[in-house]
Amino acid sequence: METTAARARGITKSFGDVVALDSVDLDIPGGQVHGLVGPNGAGKTTLLGLLLGLSIADEGTLEIMGTPVSRVLGVPDGVAGFVDGPGLYPSLTARQNLAALAALRGYASSRASEVDEALEQVGLTDVADDRLRGFSLGMRQRLGLAAALLTKPRLLVLDEPANGLDPAGKRHVHRVLSNLAAQGVAVVISSHRMDDLAALCGEVTILATGRVVFTGPVAKLAAESGDLDYRLVTSDPAAARRIASATTGLEVVLSAGALRDDSAVVVRGSVATMDALVAQVVGAGIAVRELGPVVPPLEAAFLALTGADDSPAEEKSEQKDAS
Template identity: 65%
Template sequence: METPPAIRARGVTKCFGEVIALDGIDLDVAQGQIHGLVGPNGAGKTTLLGLLLGLAVADEGRLEVLGAPLDGTPGGVAGFVDGPGLYPSLTARKNLAALATLHGRDARTAGIDEVLAEVGLTDVADDRVRGFSLGMRQRLGLAAALLTNPRLLVLDEPSNGLDPAGKKHVHGVLTKLAADGTTVVLSSHRMDDIEALCAEATILATGRVVFSGPLSKLSAENRELDYRLRTSAPGEARRLALDAPGIHIVDDVGTQDVLVVRAHVPALDELVTRLVRAEVAVRELAPTVSPLEAAFLALTEQQESTR
């Protein structure tokens, strides 16, 4: 029997007065994957996350979560929207104990120490939350969600306020959860987070889905991008770039060994081949804007222009 998706939306619409937050969206998210949700401000991301968490109900359409129609507060779902709700006067440990009690569990056996360790907050478990940084609050919110052993984890900007070490730690937690079968839906304005964590993503613009699927479909193979090209012989690299079909030199970026070239991927591959044959070492070749960000900008700007 085919495993149902963790999320299935068909024609889901949500309005707030005259504002259409979600406009007939269709969406499928497979179980056990990390699925990214991106879009400009006002695209409908927070509204969709709120529906998944049972904080609101759709006006039209059908929304299924974990194989069942979503009706009221969904079981097996945890997370937060617009930051975790925490008691600032309580310690991290007591916040989680209060949450366990709300769920009818004995705080002594709820696994509080385990989830605090999992998100890296053991050392501050008995500190009051009012003194926590934004990143520490985000981690505590993740710990609160993990306390319920969710099958679907919904997170809004989970990397907010995290330093590089904290972000790496949270990424590791989310990756392990997905490997163990938990579905994670995360909204983020950070394209590097989406690219590092997600196999698939959905792009929203003006309440509509403008793309949903594997990130590989957003590759730059059919789209020109600007690339930084740093070599051991910039003069020869410039000469070869000028002669290479499909390559356009955009600019020198102010250093002697770097060019910015615009090209499709096949043309860029041919340029690299020519550089290697000419014994010019390629020390750096990277898009100035990631393929996901380029696709995001193109798709959302196109959607805005059609309204």
């Protein structure tokens, strides 16, 4: 039976005159990666801090593993993670950092083998005895994850865990988090990377100005995006453009990105109309070499739900090409 790792009801938190969280309701089930996203200043860091016991809500209730969180600062039992990057010691080695952090959290009895296991999980075995001051940002993120894993958490809370990671490092971390969720751990991650969310999360919660504007399955969020701009590359772009112009429900978009590539056509429509277009293009003997959204569906839904979707298609395409 699925358990609820964390449940928030009516959570409100202010800092002076600034309302960081405004009556937030949130359910985080065990055995799943839950994404937390929102524009800068939306309240993500504040909510993560509450889950980690780093601050206390002004109003509302918060339960962790079925236990109400008290009005005293402290990390709830079974919870681990970090906000704004892990707290580490630059003068110590990776191995020494884990031993020291385990002792601070009351895990002084952790065996050396458990430290080695945590380092191996995050792919840092080869640098276990290197001092942290020489680590890259991505390596520090992975060491922070290793420190959290030492506590055998039931709720893991991570702020931008893929920050600074190269593609191989990101795949490694994704695999670790997916395995934890498969073992029943509730994983909460904040991220500005929609590709990370699509690859990892079963559900997402979007915050805007301290309020929840969406919470639910990733598939449902993608459906919120509606019509999207798609970049279509074919062996005969002129013919593809003519077919697209004659297809009901599709609009050919003049895109700065497309103009820099003679083989590309940008069209706007639903998934169903794109399916119809591809069938017609292929039926006409034209090879489809590339097809994909100019802005990923999750990102488009995020922009629409947070009120940030105010840039024209041409500008979005330029941003995509520059990234």
